Amino acid sequence: MVTEHEAMGRAIALAARGLGTTSPNPVVGCLLLSPEGEVVGEGFHAYAGGPHAEIVALAQAGRLAKGGTAVVTLEPCNHTGRTGPCSQALIDAGIERVVIAVDDPTTVAAGGSDTLRRAGVEVETGVLRAEAEAGNIAWLTAVRRGRPHLTWKFAATLDGRSAAADGTSQWITSPAARTDVHGLRGTVDAIIAGVGTVVADDPQLTVRNLRDGTCAIRQPLRVVVDSSGRTPETARVRDATAPTWIATTAELGAGPDGRTDLSALLTSLYARGVRAALLEGGPTLAGAFLAAGLVDRVIGYIAPKLLGSGKSALVDAGVGTIADAIELEITDLTQIGPDLRFTASLRPKEA
Numbered sequence: 001m002v003t004e005h006e007a008m009g010r011a012i013a014l015a016a017r018g019l020g021t022t023s024p025n026p027v028v029g030c031l032l033l034s035p036e037g038e039v040v041g042e043g044f045h046a047y048a049g050g051p052h053a054e055i056v057a058l059a060q061a062g063r064l065a066k067g068g069t070a071v072v073t074l075e076p077c078n079h080t081g082r083t084g085p086c087s088q089a090l091i092d093a094g095i096e097r098v099v100i101a102v103d104d105p106t107t108v109a110a111g112g113s114d115t116l117r118r119a120g121v122e123v124e125t126g127v128l129r130a131e132a133e134a135g136n137i138a139w140l141t142a143v144r145r146g147r148p149h150l151t152w153k154f155a156a157t158l159d160g161r162s163a164a165a166d167g168t169s170q171w172i173t174s175p176a177a178r179t180d181v182h183g184l185r186g187t188v189d190a191i192i193a194g195v196g197t198v199v200a201d202d203p204q205l206t207v208r209n210l211r212d213g214t215c216a217i218r219q220p221l222r223v224v225v226d227s228s229g230r231t232p233e234t235a236r237v238r239d240a241t242a243p244t245w246i247a248t249t250a251e252l253g254a255g256p257d258g259r260t261d262l263s264a265l266l267t268s269l270y271a272r273g274v275r276a277a278l279l280e281g282g283p284t285l286a287g288a289f290l291a292a293g294l295v296d297r298v299i300g301y302i303a304p305k306l307l308g309s310g311k312s313a314l315v316d317a318g319v320g321t322i323a324d325a326i327e328l329e330i331t332d333l334t335q336i337g338p339d340l341r342f343t344a345s346l347r348p349k350e351a
């Protein structure tokens, strides 16, 4: 027997298995409990166009769902898209109580709770809301702001350097940290880099197994922010491993500095179905995104090394005085091999 809180914890963990494959949909997990509190079905949304979490769990439970409780991380959908409305499927299966963590913020799919209540189903919302929101932060941020959730990831020494005085930078962090980055890439829909990094380092920007070099089947869109289209024809980002978009001013227009308009870039990515994007730098582009208030999260891999001189991990980010420093809240600190990985969130700039 499990409590509804325990069931929600499990549903949140299940939902996370869909990270990286559900966009433009959210990640969702669901547990079905019998009237005695036994788990009779569980499921998660694995990919866009595939069955929703509730439908997977109902199929597993079969007739055992009747009279039971559904514990769902996101309000069951109320609309017919590529699949039918989950609220109706729960009613048809004889579910008597639905426990929800987060209400659906979209106008298209919301209303599931009302449909359930009208059919006489007891509905409770807000159970483990903060945990479930954190698990779905990319999708929730994206649909609320109409642009992808943006994580700036960088690697640096303890004194904040991303390259030595002679320009060498491979490698600042350990193989363990670099493997972790490939895991992170696997959870996003797009990887963004500036043309400066593409010219300097010629990165491939793919999700790979660093031991044998094999590429993952699903690859995020590679985006090179390149005002005048100077990405070399032979650049590895142009290979056939993954789709690539060279984002120029000709296509997106120019921002105030005459370079690619970053807001237009993110709006365009959202329209292409991108909900989670990873900004891999370099320091100029990262500074521009930060100055524009378009970064939601920072993940830093900090190596226990000192370089003294050399390139800074971040250049102009629109901060001229200490009072204007961009403030972060650290939400996770983990040692990865010899390195430290911190995760921190930013508050959006007021318009």
Ligand SMILES: NC(=O)c1ccc[n+]([C@@H]2O[C@H](COP(=O)([O-])OP(=O)(O)OC[C@H]3O[C@@H](n4cnc5c(N)ncnc54)[C@H](OP(=O)(O)O)[C@@H]3O)[C@@H](O)[C@H]2O)c1
Binding pocket: 153, 154, 155, 156, 162, 163, 169, 193, 194, 195, 196, 197, 198, 200, 201, 225, 226, 227, 228, 230, 255, 259, 260, 261, 262, 280, 281, 282, 283, 284, 285, 286, 288, 311, 313
């Ligand atoms: N340690 C790390 O985590 C890390 C990560 C990445 C890179 N790096 C290092 O960073 C170095 C490259 O630095 P970088 O600053 O030249 O590269 P960058 O930030 O990747 O690229 C900067 C370029 O992006 C283009 N751009 C287009 N639109 C822009 C906009 N709105 N705002 C700002 N830039 C825009 C500009 O070129 P156009 O004007 O021609 O468009 C600009 O010069 C390399 O040495 C690399 O090793 C380090």
